[in-house]
Amino acid sequence: MTNAQWHKDNPVPIYPRSAFLGWHLRHEAVCACRPTPEAVLRALDDLGIVTPGRIERMLVPATMPDRPPKASKARPGQCRTMAQSAPGR
Template identity: 45%
Template structure:
């Protein structure tokens, strides 16, 4: 895990009551721009179901 990217988090809050699509999109962006914590198991399972490779943190 990397250090928290406060600026990214402030500019990109998770929507209230997010849909699964919103959660997947947010966590993919989060991993690319911050990666301060791992992707939750349920989102990882959904990525696998959709055939989306799990990205590595770029920070």
């Protein structure tokens, strides 16, 4: 399908806003006629949506907080004992 045919078959919806943003996501995936407008990219960023090929727009913290590993609540050997006591499972 050519770009012109895709545009003919998929007119840009104006309302609701979600349809407008969704159109731009589909457009970027199938058509390379022009870049996505900056205002649309900002709106997608506000929603937490990262568009293909624009991972540099992801908001990633400079450092991740150190978290201690979660301690297991099971006692050593408890899982094996529970599995052996329910052989029909």
